[in-house]
Amino acid sequence: MASIPFVKNIDFTPGRPDRVLDGVRRVIANNPGPFTYTGTGTYMIGEGEVAVIDPGPDDPAHLDALTAALQGERVAHILITHTHRDHCGGARAFAERVGAPILGFGAHPARKRKPEDPRLEEGGDREFAPDEIIADGAIIQAGGWRIEAVHTPGHLSNHLCFALPAQKALFTGDHIMGWSTTVVVPPEGDMDDYMASLDLLLAREDDIYLPTHGAPIKNPKRFTRAVRAHRMMRDAQILEQIRHGRVRIKEMVAVMYAEVDPRVHGAAAMTVLAHLIRLARLGRVACDSEPGLKSEYRLAD
Numbered sequence: 001m002a003s004i005p006f007v008k009n010i011d012f013t014p015g016r017p018d019r020v021l022d023g024v025r026r027v028i029a030n031n032p033g034p035f036t037y038t039g040t041g042t043y044m045i046g047e048g049e050v051a052v053i054d055p056g057p058d059d060p061a062h063l064d065a066l067t068a069a070l071q072g073e074r075v076a077h078i079l080i081t082h083t084h085r086d087h088c089g090g091a092r093a094f095a096e097r098v099g100a101p102i103l104g105f106g107a108h109p110a111r112k113r114k115p116e117d118p119r120l121e122e123g124g125d126r127e128f129a130p131d132e133i134i135a136d137g138a139i140i141q142a143g144g145w146r147i148e149a150v151h152t153p154g155h156l157s158n159h160l161c162f163a164l165p166a167q168k169a170l171f172t173g174d175h176i177m178g179w180s181t182t183v184v185v186p187p188e189g190d191m192d193d194y195m196a197s198l199d200l201l202l203a204r205e206d207d208i209y210l211p212t213h214g215a216p217i218k219n220p221k222r223f224t225r226a227v228r229a230h231r232m233m234r235d236a237q238i239l240e241q242i243r244h245g246r247v248r249i250k251e252m253v254a255v256m257y258a259e260v261d262p263r264v265h266g267a268a269a270m271t272v273l274a275h276l277i278r279l280a281r282l283g284r285v286a287c288d289s290e291p292g293l294k295s296e297y298r299l300a301d
Contacts, residue, residue, distance in 0.1 A: 004226040007178035010038055010215040015065035020216060021167055027069055029062040031086060034263045037179045037213045040086045042066060043171055045164060049143025053079045053162055053171050054212050058089040067097055076142040080104035081173025082159040085125045087212060104130035105158035109188040154194025155182050168207035179214035181230060183267045184274040191274040198228045238275050247296045249273060269293060
């Protein structure tokens with residue numbers, strides 16, 4: 001297994017505003033779990049006139065904490081990294097409280113659920129609709145700060161990171177998380193896109209990553225290289241599993257994720273599927289039907 005320098009220690013109290021960088025505060029929601037770690041971290045950029053990134057789940061206690069932390073200030077923009085409910089479920093309710101527009105890449109990707117697909121804890125917010133659609137390179141500014149949108153598809157096709165050039169900081173949403181690798185669930189998620197987005201980050205010159213879940217990452221290039229190496233190793237592991245006769249995803253997950261919390265095995269299966277779709281595109285594996293959780297895979301001729 002590629003060694004990723006995870007950052008798992010984080011000093012926080014749910015609902016407490018903490019300063020993580022000059023001009024950047026964070027409030028963590030009380031929604032810990034196998035997909036959210038200690039909970040969703042909402043970032044507030046600037047003072048007096050503020051941008052809020054990922055207001056989090058539809059949780060009145062968290063929205064109360066955000067409102068209290070911003071007392072006497074004006075929220076100029078609400079920015080959404082992507083449309084999973086733990087990031088944007090409370091966006092509309094928060095917008096109504098503070099009178100600010102919601103900016104995001106777009107609605108949640110349309111997807112038809114297959115009967116065998118696992119029900120993951122943190123699902124998509126299919127009712128989400130931004131007030132303003134933004135794309136790669138969009139500039140958002142007010143109150144002396146300037147933020148740039150960076151499109152990073154992979155975890156979801158509508159995933160954005162947000163750069164704060166003055167601090168050489170990148171708010172990475174779920175694209176890079178300090179405590180865990182990122183789940184990629186087809187078809188909304190795509191492993192080829194994810195790998196390309198990792199390469200995009202490696203071409204940048206950020207000094208620090210601020211993920212929505214977990215602690216800041218202060219060695220971003222080293223960390224991203226390790227994540228990329230881990231994904232390449234997963235490709236190799238899957239090919240090895242097939243060579244040993246484990247031709248179904250369920251069989252592969254039982255071996256590859258034997259030491260991982262069983263609550264995330266459904267998400268792991270979907271990520272293995274994302275790798276297999278990628279390997280099929282590369283001509284490394286094949287199956288007799290469209291790649292799916294119940295397909296049988298073989299090494300390509």
